[in-house]
Amino acid sequence: MSETQLIFQLSHPGRSATSQAPKALSDDKLSAIPAHLRRKQKPALPEVSEMQVVRHYTNLSSKNFAIDKQFYPLGSCTMKYNPRGANRAAMLPGFLNRHPLAPESHSQGFLSCMFELQNFLKEVTGMKGVSLAPMAGAQGEFAGVAMIRAYHEARGDDERTEILIPEAAHGTNPATAVMCGYKVREVPVGKDGDVDLEALKEACGPQTAGLMMTNPSTCGVFERQIEAISKAVHEAGGLLYYDGANLNAILGKVRPGDMGFDVIHMNLHKTFATPHGGGGPGAGPVGVSERLLPYLPTPMAGQRDDGSYHWIDSDTLDTSIGHLSAFMGNAGVLLRAYFYARSLGREGMIRVGEFSTLAANYLLKRLEAVGCTAAYPDRRASHEFILTFAKEAKELGVTAMDIAKRLLDYNQHAPTTYFPLLVPECFLIEPTETESKEALDEFVDAMAAILEEARTEPDMVKEAPFTQPVRRLDDVKAARELDLTWSE
Amino acid sequence: MSETQLIFQLSHPGRSATSQAPKALSDDKLSAIPAHLRRKQKPALPEVSEMQVVRHYTNLSSKNFAIDKQFYPLGSCTMKYNPRGANRAAMLPGFLNRHPLAPESHSQGFLSCMFELQNFLKEVTGMKGVSLAPMAGAQGEFAGVAMIRAYHEARGDDERTEILIPEAAHGTNPATAVMCGYKVREVPVGKDGDVDLEALKEACGPQTAGLMMTNPSTCGVFERQIEAISKAVHEAGGLLYYDGANLNAILGKVRPGDMGFDVIHMNLHKTFATPHGGGGPGAGPVGVSERLLPYLPTPMAGQRDDGSYHWIDSDTLDTSIGHLSAFMGNAGVLLRAYFYARSLGREGMIRVGEFSTLAANYLLKRLEAVGCTAAYPDRRASHEFILTFAKEAKELGVTAMDIAKRLLDYNQHAPTTYFPLLVPECFLIEPTETESKEALDEFVDAMAAILEEARTEPDMVKEAPFTQPVRRLDDVKAARELDLTWSE
Amino acid sequence: MPYIPHTPDDVRAMLDAIGADSIEDLFDEIPAHLKAAGKLDALPEGLSEMDVTRLMNERAAMDAGAVSFIGAGAYQHHIPAAVWEIATRGEFYTAYTPYQAEASQGTLQVIYEFQTLMTRLTAMDVSNASVYDGASGLAEAVLMSLRANRKSKSRKVLVPAALNPRYTSATQAIVENQDVALETVPFCQEKGQTLIDALKHHEGEDYAALVISQPNYFGSLEEVDALTDWAHANGMLVIAVVNPTAMALITPPGEWGEDGADIVVGEGQPLGVPLSSGGPYFGFMCCKQKYVRQMPGRIIGRTVDMEGKQGFTLTLQAREQHIRRSKATSNICTNQGLAMTAATIYTSLLGPDGLTNVAAHSHANTQVLADKLTAIDGVERAFTAPTFHEVVLTLPKPAGEVLAALAEKDVLGGVSLATDYDMDNAILVNATEVHSEQDLQLFEQALKEVLA
Amino acid sequence: MPYIPHTPDDVRAMLDAIGADSIEDLFDEIPAHLKAAGKLDALPEGLSEMDVTRLMNERAAMDAGAVSFIGAGAYQHHIPAAVWEIATRGEFYTAYTPYQAEASQGTLQVIYEFQTLMTRLTAMDVSNASVYDGASGLAEAVLMSLRANRKSKSRKVLVPAALNPRYTSATQAIVENQDVALETVPFCQEKGQTLIDALKHHEGEDYAALVISQPNYFGSLEEVDALTDWAHANGMLVIAVVNPTAMALITPPGEWGEDGADIVVGEGQPLGVPLSSGGPYFGFMCCKQKYVRQMPGRIIGRTVDMEGKQGFTLTLQAREQHIRRSKATSNICTNQGLAMTAATIYTSLLGPDGLTNVAAHSHANTQVLADKLTAIDGVERAFTAPTFHEVVLTLPKPAGEVLAALAEKDVLGGVSLATDYDMDNAILVNATEVHSEQDLQLFEQALKEVLA
Ligand SMILES: Cc1ncc(COP(=O)(O)O)c(C=O)c1O
Ligand SMILES: Cc1ncc(COP(=O)(O)O)c(C=O)c1O
Numbered sequence A, B: 001m002s003e004t005q006l007i008f009q010l011s012h013p014g015r016s017a018t019s020q021a022p023k024a025l026s027d028d029k030l031s032a033i034p035a036h037l038r039r040k041q042k043p044a045l046p047e048v049s050e051m052q053v054v055r056h057y058t059n060l061s062s063k064n065f066a067i068d069k070q071f072y073p074l075g076s077c078t079m080k081y082n083p084r085g086a087n088r089a090a091m092l093p094g095f096l097n098r099h100p101l102a103p104e105s106h107s108q109g110f111l112s113c114m115f116e117l118q119n120f121l122k123e124v125t126g127m128k129g130v131s132l133a134p135m136a137g138a139q140g141e142f143a144g145v146a147m148i149r150a151y152h153e154a155r156g157d158d159e160r161t162e163i164l165i166p167e168a169a170h171g172t173n174p175a176t177a178v179m180c181g182y183k184v185r186e187v188p189v190g191k192d193g194d195v196d197l198e199a200l201k202e203a204c205g206p207q208t209a210g211l212m213m214t215n216p217s218t219c220g221v222f223e224r225q226i227e228a229i230s231k232a233v234h235e236a237g238g239l240l241y242y243d244g245a246n247l248n249a250i251l252g253k254v255r256p257g258d259m260g261f262d263v264i265h266m267n268l269h270k271t272f273a274t275p276h277g278g279g280g281p282g283a284g285p286v287g288v289s290e291r292l293l294p295y296l297p298t299p300m301a302g303q304r305d306d307g308s309y310h311w312i313d314s315d316t317l318d319t320s321i322g323h324l325s326a327f328m329g330n331a332g333v334l335l336r337a338y339f340y341a342r343s344l345g346r347e348g349m350i351r352v353g354e355f356s357t358l359a360a361n362y363l364l365k366r367l368e369a370v371g372c373t374a375a376y377p378d379r380r381a382s383h384e385f386i387l388t389f390a391k392e393a394k395e396l397g398v399t400a401m402d403i404a405k406r407l408l409d410y411n412q413h414a415p416t417t418y419f420p421l422l423v424p425e426c427f428l429i430e431p432t433e434t435e436s437k438e439a440l441d442e443f444v445d446a447m448a449a450i451l452e453e454a455r456t457e458p459d460m461v462k463e464a465p466f467t468q469p470v471r472r473l474d475d476v477k478a479a480r481e482l483d484l485t486w487s488e
Numbered sequence C, D: 001m002p003y004i005p006h007t008p009d010d011v012r013a014m015l016d017a018i019g020a021d022s023i024e025d026l027f028d029e030i031p032a033h034l035k036a037a038g039k040l041d042a043l044p045e046g047l048s049e050m051d052v053t054r055l056m057n058e059r060a061a062m063d064a065g066a067v068s069f070i071g072a073g074a075y076q077h078h079i080p081a082a083v084w085e086i087a088t089r090g091e092f093y094t095a096y097t098p099y100q101a102e103a104s105q106g107t108l109q110v111i112y113e114f115q116t117l118m119t120r121l122t123a124m125d126v127s128n129a130s131v132y133d134g135a136s137g138l139a140e141a142v143l144m145s146l147r148a149n150r151k152s153k154s155r156k157v158l159v160p161a162a163l164n165p166r167y168t169s170a171t172q173a174i175v176e177n178q179d180v181a182l183e184t185v186p187f188c189q190e191k192g193q194t195l196i197d198a199l200k201h202h203e204g205e206d207y208a209a210l211v212i213s214q215p216n217y218f219g220s221l222e223e224v225d226a227l228t229d230w231a232h233a234n235g236m237l238v239i240a241v242v243n244p245t246a247m248a249l250i251t252p253p254g255e256w257g258e259d260g261a262d263i264v265v266g267e268g269q270p271l272g273v274p275l276s277s278g279g280p281y282f283g284f285m286c287c288k289q290k291y292v293r294q295m296p297g298r299i300i301g302r303t304v305d306m307e308g309k310q311g312f313t314l315t316l317q318a319r320e321q322h323i324r325r326s327k328a329t330s331n332i333c334t335n336q337g338l339a340m341t342a343a344t345i346y347t348s349l350l351g352p353d354g355l356t357n358v359a360a361h362s363h364a365n366t367q368v369l370a371d372k373l374t375a376i377d378g379v380e381r382a383f384t385a386p387t388f389h390e391v392v393l394t395l396p397k398p399a400g401e402v403l404a405a406l407a408e409k410d411v412l413g414g415v416s417l418a419t420d421y422d423m424d425n426a427i428l429v430n431a432t433e434v435h436s437e438q439d440l441q442l443f444e445q446a447l448k449e450v451l452a
Helices: A050-061 A084-090 A108-125 A137-154 A172-179 A197-203 A226-235 A290-295 A331-369 A390-396 A400-409 A437-456 A458-463 A475-480 B050-061 B084-090 B108-125 B137-154 B172-179 B197-203 B226-235 B290-295 B331-369 B390-396 B400-409 B437-456 B458-463 B475-480 C008-018 C023-027 C049-062 C081-087 C105-122 C134-148 C165-178 C224-233 C289-294 C321-327 C337-374 C399-408 C437-451 D008-018 D023-027 D049-062 D081-087 D105-122 D134-148 D165-178 D224-233 D289-294 D321-327 D337-374 D399-408 D437-451
Strands: A129-131 A162-166 A183-187 A208-213 A239-244 A263-266 A286-288 A300-303 A309-312 A385-388 A426-429 B129-131 B162-166 B183-187 B208-213 B239-244 B263-266 B286-288 B300-303 B309-312 B385-388 B426-429 C156-160 C181-185 C209-214 C237-242 C263-267 C283-287 C299-304 C310-315 C390-394 C426-430 D156-160 D181-185 D209-214 D237-242 D263-267 D283-287 D299-304 D310-315 D390-394 D426-430
Touching: A050 D081, A050 D105, A050 D337, A084 A331, A084 C081, A084 D049, A108 A129, A108 A263, A108 A286, A108 A300, A108 A309, A108 A331, A108 D049, A137 A172, A137 A208, A137 A239, A137 A263, A137 A286, A137 A290, A137 D165, A162 A172, A172 A183, A172 A208, A172 D165, A172 D321, A183 A197, A197 A226, A208 A226, A226 A239, A286 A290, A331 A385, A331 A426, A331 A437, A331 D008, A331 D023, A331 D049, A390 A437, A400 A426, A400 A437, A400 A458, A437 A458, A437 D008, A475 D299, A475 D310, B050 C081, B050 C105, B050 C337, B084 B331, B084 C049, B084 D081, B108 B129, B108 B263, B108 B286, B108 B300, B108 B309, B108 B331, B108 C049, B137 B172, B137 B208, B137 B239, B137 B263, B137 B286, B137 B290, B137 C165, B162 B172, B172 B183, B172 B208, B172 C165, B172 C321, B183 B197, B197 B226, B208 B226, B226 B239, B286 B290, B331 B385, B331 B426, B331 B437, B331 C008, B331 C023, B331 C049, B390 B437, B400 B426, B400 B437, B400 B458, B437 B458, B437 C008, B475 C299, B475 C310, C008 C023, C081 C337, C105 C283, C105 C299, C105 C310, C105 C337, C134 C156, C134 C165, C134 C209, C134 C237, C134 C263, C134 C283, C134 C289, C165 C181, C209 C224, C224 C237, C283 C289, C337 C390, C337 C426, C337 C437, C399 C426, C399 C437, D008 D023, D081 D337, D105 D283, D105 D299, D105 D310, D105 D337, D134 D156, D134 D165, D134 D209, D134 D237, D134 D263, D134 D283, D134 D289, D165 D181, D209 D224, D224 D237, D283 D289, D337 D390, D337 D426, D337 D437, D399 D426, D399 D437
Parallel strands: A162 A183, A162 A208, A208 A239, A239 A263, B162 B183, B162 B208, B208 B239, B239 B263, C156 C181, C156 C209, C209 C237, C237 C263, D156 D181, D156 D209, D209 D237, D237 D263
Antiparallel strands: A129 A286, A263 A286, A300 A309, A385 A426, B129 B286, B263 B286, B300 B309, B385 B426, C263 C283, C299 C310, C390 C426, D263 D283, D299 D310, D390 D426
């Protein structure tokens, strides 16, 4: 069947989707380009008809799981419903056709949305200032740690070389610290999912630039000692970075600013319901406390006394860590987040934390009841929680990976697997507030069935999936015999 | 799995997609509605969340074959590529939000498109006037035959009670004649697919109001005696109706007006590439010769001397057969057709007939080469052609229906089956000009494989399909135990 | 070549397989002197997608920008973004009639759900899968009533004058070919309703059906119970013409009078279909179970497959033209499937509460608008009957003149009743949930200026 | 509750299963005095989809209506309708990173095709699946060059002054944290190009890489062969920053000089991504095979499944942060997948000829525009080097003033070079295939009036 062909295999010399481009120009119109700079051979792009393209990518799309089609409880990713109204609004021609360098006279509509969004984010996080510039969570982290660095440097406090990171942290945290020129010191996490406070205190010192942490943590529990941690780091002269990937859990309940964080990033593609696009784009705005205001990345939207809006750029904010991209960030994502914020409003925001937490705790209890093992059975779940299949792996030879693959056969996207690293054979499960109780129950039913299968037909489970476009893939071959582009 | 549930089965009392509608109003705002006219119980519509709706209908959509996904050679339906640009243009807010009764001052953009489209259609058909009002082919037929009736009546020629229709004709033709108050007399078709001219001549008489025919006919061949037929009917005082469902075959090659037809309808959802929408909407404009101009259905777009556009309605054209719908027809379909006409232009229009005919003749020859039986082996195919599986049905017990179902397993939509009625066990196959040679070859391969299966595993073929969301359905049960709405 | 994939090599190979020298040879059965090749001089040159798009952008922009209060059978409502983002998915948008049921379960289930939705909205037993629009749907209903009313031999149907005149004229244009006559029932000039009194003198006469419009063209609510019972008492079927949004608030036709209406039709456009200059909309059509075999149009049934699994399929095809040809209930073939799909998504999204809120806001906004406008000197409500979301106002000046002056101010103030009802100074005005307080004020202000 | 499906009954049942009395109880591990409940006073009330849509319609309309000639790194091109109709299909739009390969073959194959497309456009060996944008991509490339250039111990990279200043500043902001220094190479004030002469005095010094921008910020075409060979001769890697549309006409970096560029980055926006105020765009990144393990970002490989069937999967993950954590090549995680998907569809739709035509029309239109504008008294081309689709013009008045006056006439006449290059009277102007002859005349006319 044609679906597995590559677009290049459909190519046929001389074919083209003629009406998609202007007609050919005679070569004399190109005489201003010196011959030695002209491309010798046209690029070997596919030569296909319009219908072939439409059919090819329509068919490819149907080989994806997606929130619009399946429950997708990918922990730490907040795969909630992406309102279609947000897509329509962000795709309005006035927004789509606006050049990023359009003059302010022709940007008041867009700027007003950005200005308000900054304010909404300040309010829900309890921070003093927000910049929307970072293009994803990791870039938000980068901006945050770069601000911490700029802060210390501005004070001449330049012995600080280390960032503390709990071992459960997401990989972007240590990678970011390094990108900002810091060494990483990992802090152990206790049996109950909270940071080992004593170890942390020991790690703190004059070399400590700051601590990066997520709360609720990537263990799916709320870090109860947050105030003690904050105190320890601050007393050592370090700053507190909040990785906002899990903000969904506490929206409207606790604010990072109130917990003592100095700088945070938010993942709008998680908490603010913007789509994940098969890998992106996201948006990772940063919020800061008073003392980091001067360092926020530019540009930001500002408002004049007469109510008009303007850009705040590095020329006026010359202490800024600067631009992180050519223009102003992922504007289209920000517009979708703006739509979401306006449709939720105050009451809606508060409900997000409540109902995502309700869903997670319900799902956890039900899964425990059908025989799953919680990693932190004595803790409340936040908006997500961890199961461990260490027992199944040992006793039945059925791993978390096997169960994940088998879930696909039940038309359920698998949760995040093998993260955080400190829990063996784990699932990080995040149902979100937008899934119905029935959807949660169906997932429980699937898990119960799979656990039964693991006991009775472990070999079958180890060979799953059976219903997807491909069977389990040979990742080793993929890495050993690199095949990264197609050739005839 | 959840896909087979009905939207009603997802319903949960009190659930709703809250942001999709305005907030509830207090009952006193409704006090102007007398209590005895108020609905007692709210209608039992589904109570579901926004995501449930999006997920449900997204998943349902994936249970369809469609041109965007498969080759779809449904004879007589011209399933060609539907340009996505046409969809975008027709969905522009200025068009979508225009009320059908908006004043002409606020309709010049829309009217200009309609006026030009009328002219394009006149030109490609060789007719003297065109009305865009009919909403599909069958309504176009209705308008056409109603005009024939109005013409005879206006001349006091009211003994004409019969419409002649070749037996190969589409069911809408006789049904239309009856809706216009005529009796139907069927005219036999010869072994070569042409009308039996002698029989036709015999059938003509003072009772003949007109003849409805398709050319190329629904036998997939060009009616070679068209001029003789035209002469016979005209001499008997009848008018000639052209069913334009097959216009794709001759676009730019022959014009119905030049063949002597007095009135025609076009299926823009076929020839002009507008989408078929899972059953519609279409658009069935009618074109007429000089003498039927006074009877065209209203409204039509006209142009004033100053270049501005206006509506021609029944108040100014009081001989019109009138309105066929509340407003002006399927405007959105007409805009898509307009887009298509503008992007094809003159040269493009001519190519349609050429390449749809090329594709059909190629496919026919290749299918014959792999063992298929053509119904009219000595004729050129038009843009479509007929295969008959009478031999397979008799010798192997494998019917056209079985082969059609098995094609689905090969990811090919089946051609039209069992039409026209006069050819036993037939496929009417229309590949269209937008399918690549490779797509045609794949269909040939599938057919060759199925013919082989019919010989070696006929029972398997009779049980096909195997790969679709359901196996073969019990149509008898469906008709006997009517289950037309869902109840708890 | 736009949309045509064949390269010169392909063409050569295909012609070789056919055994023809040129494409032109394939047309050798066509009498040479009929060929039009090279004739299409009135067609412009083909344009790229970019150029057609630019052209149509300009055209569309010409018609945009006004605030409209025109209703008269087509209504502005907020259409959730999900509706058309899903309806225009290729799988719905580029499929055709589900003749191959196994490969069309998506569309088939949508229709089955649609049928269920419509019967629940109207409180009827069965529904078809759409007819062209509300007006042609009424014509189908009239013809159907002749077939269904076995007690009557009449080819006459009673139609209220207060019915949308576009429905009357389209129905007339369609049914007169079969010598069916529509007789008009006048409305009460004071109330703007159809009164039993006006029917009295038809008692004892044979009519196949009485048409009842709820609300009627003036936006007035009819006394449907009395009308229904009167019709049934006089051997007529009742054909209800209803607004689907109104159904959320108003007694549905299945519950009118003792026995309910027999056939229900209406314009489905308010259920998620944009105004779009008049189409594509869709007509919905429901009836009592006993008349289902007389109903035109496609009907989907639920059944099982070879393995007993639930599935959906076209059923009762013996009513349709592709099977029964000249004996069919109608000639309709291609219907308004995509608009019906959109309506199914819309109605599911709104649910009972959402649709009720839309109806309630439309009603309330129209009341507010009428109050604002009638506060202007010389502007008055024409009728006293309660209304749903449309109202007739009389003006101190000719309607045409006033509407033209309003249009100059980019306010489309409704439709004139001058031509259709000889009410020279009357306009029919509608508001829905999409009209904000500012919109209403804009109209008020503009009318004040125009009448000043 | 918008987007939340739970009814009071559901909530009760769920709490019962948990064994909690109220939702509030679920937060009992959070220190009470930290709780913010009821605090979000600065947030407005929630609005319906209709109201937010209306609001954003109004905002969007405020920014529409001008004709723009601004380029400077983001370019208007016609985007075929198919591109975003397909890219926003739920299956692409609402999926995430293809961690479960078997359930993500759609996205994975798209990326594999994208990788192939980009390597063919740039004539390089391998490509990743996108970085944030062109500017941050350059920062990644600079960091990568330090890892890749084994011969160099330097933490310095040479960057032309004629590079887009936004790229320079973003790169600076990102790499300076790791003590990497960018050294500027001046451009020739007459030609608007980076000349070998300007590099001569760096010979013998240790730099990890030389950045070459083709075209450069002024739209000028650089003598890339000489620059590339010079860099290689001096032990530096070559980082090419290219415009992807230009690739259809201009020698691709893989063919520069003797050995070709080593790393290629650029802004992918021109390939089917709307201007959209600056994002989401996507940065593309290609390199020679031997450096693939130093490349940041996702990479997809083709492999086989258990049954030997072709399939696609994430590969070389050991470069990425989720595996290697602090040893990763970059911290990038979420990338610009959807924009990359759109670009894949766009590039496939246009094909080699279509993209060539787009490039050619953009070039030719810019030439025509420059000719028209320089026919005005006092307006001149600032530089003599050949240009692709952007050109610097000097005006008889300060650029800021002129641009503001043009904007008043709804003509966005380009960007000023005053701040970035102290060229007070210079503007950078772009035209593409979307500009019609009328658009160009409009600019000409407006500029005449402004300068009159
Ligand atoms: C806990 C945590 N932190 C940071 C990130 C990085 O965010 P992004 O992927 O948007 O760069 C993620 C996302 O995957 C995450 O889960
Ligand atoms: C030959 C022929 N005539 C008429 C029609 C009726 O057209 P429509 O379905 O648009 O009413 C068809 C369509 O199916 C057809 O194939």
